[in-house]
Amino acid sequence: MVSAIALIGVAGLGALTGTPDTAFAQSNDPYISAIDDRPAARLRRLREREQGSIPKQPARPEGVPEMVVIQPGRFLMGSPQNQAKRDRNEGPQIPVSIDYAFEIGRYEVTFNDWNLCVSEGGCNGYRPSDNGWGKGKRPVTNISYDDIQSYILWLNKKTGLAYRLPSEAEWEYVARAGKQLPFSTGSGQAISDRFANFNGKFPYGPNAQAGDYIRKTVPVGSYPANSFGVYDIHGNVYEFVSDCYVAGHSGNPGDGSPRRDGDCDARIIRGGSWVTHGYQMRAAKRLRYTKEHRYDDFGFRLARTLG
DSSP states (O other), X not given: OOOOEEOOOOTTSOOEEEETTEEEEOOOOHHHHTSOOOHHHHHHHHHHHHHTOOOOOOOOOTTOOOEEEEOOEEEEESOOTTSTTOOGGGOSOEEEEEOSOEEEESSOOBHHHHHHHHHTTOGGGOOXXXXXXXOTTSBOOSXXXXXXXXXXXXXXXXXXXXXXXXXXXXXXXXXXXTOSSSOSSTTSXXXXXXXXXXXXXXXXXXXXXXXXXXXXXXOTTOSOOOTTSOOOSSSSSEEEXXXXXXXXXXXXXXXSOOOOSSXXXXXXXXXXXXXXXXXXXXXXXXEEEETTOOBTTEEOOOEEEOO
């Protein structure tokens, strides 16, 4: 299996140190340095520095979507108050420290992936519509949060592993890919139809040029990956995360874990889609939907904790 190692380098954290295979951020910023620094976390990071250890992945079982290894790191979750088109539920900004390695899907889960589940007796036999756009390597759509749980149940039974949805914090960490910017593709400050599938007539950011509006999904991997090796984290389809909905980041544990203290009949979707405007694809943008709701721009990608 080909994997990408995500090198940690958040804006404001200073220079990277370490070997070519693993890097650690040094901070001269007292605000970032105030991030949770428990003894167990310090010991783990020290051992990783000394040993250059990277969690090893088992051979990818047949039928499992391709995954990317994401290394531990830190970032600020949410958007600053001066970010254009910001919503109140994107704040306050909070420091997050992810002290564990995890995998995330290199691509969004596709119709091919979903149809394998159905053919093997999983996914409750549900065959979602493709709206006449084609299936194959396009991201599976017209699915709900509850439908996704049936896919994960089948996959975990098949593999004996513990796949899941990413937490909201994990998702945003990957969507920023080492930059404290709205996007992790292109300049990071702006987005146009060169870098994602969305309503390109409404780009976002300085000097962003208006483009085309395809009006449907495209096969995964059609646009450039971010620096973590992850494709379509912005646009194509909205992606469900595992957290219960809370209207803001106050009270977030700041350790990468999902929230269970909110409205658990509703879940969060991230990343924008083929139908949205550019501002809706920002790394901090978050929306609330009920667990049963299906739509033609709802999809997901997998995650799994390593070690």
